[in-house]
Amino acid sequence: RIDGQRLWRRLMALAQIGATPAGGNRRLALTELDGQGRDLVTQWARELGCSIRVDAIGNIFMRRAGRLDLPAVMTGSHIDTQPTGGKFDGNFGVLSGIEVLSTLHQAGVVTDRPLEVAIWTNEEGSRFVPVMMGSGVYCGAFTLASALAAVDLDGISVATALDAIGYAGSDHIETPACYFEAHIEQGPVLEAHDKVIGVVEAALGQRWYTVTVKGMEAHAGPTPMAMRRDALLCSARLIAEVNAIALANAPNGRGTVGWIENYPNSRNVIPGQVRFSVDLRAADETTLGGMDAALRAACARAAADAHLAIDVEQVVYFPAQAFDATLIASVRQASDSLGLSWMPAVSGAGHDAVYVARVAPTAMIFVPCKDGISHNEIESAEPEHLEAGCNVLLRAMLAAARA
């Protein structure tokens, strides 16, 4: 059994780096704070005798040697956060891995296979797009070069930011034997069903876009309503359409506009250009494809109606991903053997596990979070639930580590 208090202490220690007054975490990918978080976690791993490797996109791999020279059993997640993020999203998965290693270290257990804990770079996708960047590169979802060239809103590239915090590595990391990821659910289902463990069977597919609406700046007073080409008004209508598209694809269809940039953004100027993000999600390819078509049709209609130019650029795409049946069964068994209540779950969020599942058998373990709220400074989780999830991870990893 893992030490739930040690796990909690480490979660709270990591949460000090980029702590916000509202009790959350702001540790954007590849900032100085992210660097400090990486330093802290790798320090803990070193104290357990782990070797540390870093690859070219800055993913960190902390390895505890096994008896045999076989592919490792890997776990991990991310420690970057949203601009107004919480203390558990990502951090729980990484520190659960470290806790598993600490428990084995203390008990003097040596596994057949090596165990490896990964910190994936820029999972959140809020400073740099695409989301799940480090695991995406590792699994070949897109190229290293394209990821290194991505820039934030200030024009700083991933390559530059990695250099600045000293995490531009060059290690080549073999494909693991299998991969587990523990994570808070980030949704309300476990809580609603009063279950402690979500046995994750699949994750929703996602398509993200940058939509650019080009209108015509003009004076908010003398310009007659009929003569306007108002880029913000047109965008507002499209934001409502994105919501309608999601509702038309219930129960799993999701549609969100989280980011918007208005130009020139002056009170008495009719906006001339607006850029905004669209995030569409669905449980299967047919539905997600239909939502994509509906978005493009809505934009084409809006452009024609309002005499504006609208550009729709897809910036993230991955299909819904099923996890490995054998590993799923192993998570279920671990939960049962620990006497924990569980239910099957579908992940509404993307996770590094979604990309790793392309190269190795993968499964995820969810624990509840308060009111289903995540990507919010008030994100909260019960110590007992976190401890339970980590115990499930320990058993599932031990089972997989047998040669």
Next chain:
Amino acid sequence: RIDGQRLWRRLMALAQIGATPAGGNRRLALTELDGQGRDLVTQWARELGCSIRVDAIGNIFMRRAGRLDLPAVMTGSHIDTQPTGGKFDGNFGVLSGIEVLSTLHQAGVVTDRPLEVAIWTNEEGSRFVPVMMGSGVYCGAFTLASALAAVDLDGISVATALDAIGYAGSDHIETPACYFEAHIEQGPVLEAHDKVIGVVEAALGQRWYTVTVKGMEAHAGPTPMAMRRDALLCSARLIAEVNAIALANAPNGRGTVGWIENYPNSRNVIPGQVRFSVDLRAADETTLGGMDAALRAACARAAADAHLAIDVEQVVYFPAQAFDATLIASVRQASDSLGLSWMPAVSGAGHDAVYVARVAPTAMIFVPCKDGISHNEIESAEPEHLEAGCNVLLRAMLAAARA
């Protein structure tokens, strides 16, 4: 007759200060560039033997003495611009005044009454709210203290910014005998009717607001559509409502959302808080009052429907303003005597003249601008039209300057 080429040369020289690559002007109120513009124009006035005075809100008054110690005939406008503004909005009115003084100086004419050219502070209202700040303080529409305390988005106050550019004065300026303001129309009506001069009879009333929508940040993936309290989606619906309110009050009703701020503005976070501006305009108090009520009702409905808190704060208000019948007639006569085509006009924009009309007889002279486009870097006007408008100003001022 004024010298149209000199007027044009000065317009182009002033437009060098804060020139943008797209051919426009970015000289926000009380920035260093605004200071440079003020220095340039006052230098020209000094060369004409004018005395220069500056009041506590930074309005500049450039006076050419008359034969008699009577209240002055005043003209003026502003030289601050929109973030993506043009070369003529405001600048034309100020430099027309300087051109009138230059013409009289050259001809050795001394008028009975003094003539005075004003540069009003922060007319545009895009760096600091309220709009028409300098003339508003001068005419008692709001207090000096409240204006000095207004801050920009970086938290810099008007008082600090005035100090920084050396235009925090202390002169007391008497009420003028009357006030004229020449300005580009900023709308399409004169061009559509092929007229050179707009004899402005009134200006639309305005109400501006800051609307704050408070929802709940949550994850764009796992959060079911029905559980969301999306501040941006709610704001998008309100932006469409603002447009509908204006259309329902045709032909003079105007409604614009020019500014929006989304929080935390991350692609995969359901927005938790949005602030946006609303700018409503109408030709009479009843209509404007009805639009205000419609906006507040729409916000109350939206708050109830979407389980969000919405705050509506009015930040600018002035009723529609009629100009002085005698001065209007004088502008008409001047146009006729110069053989210029003219038509009556209503100003859709606010102008410093709208506030000055509260304390002194006031009239305005419009000239066409290309395609009716203003508050845009491509704002453009014909040299002949500008010259014609300035000649009308000269005649109207000379007539008013007789004791």
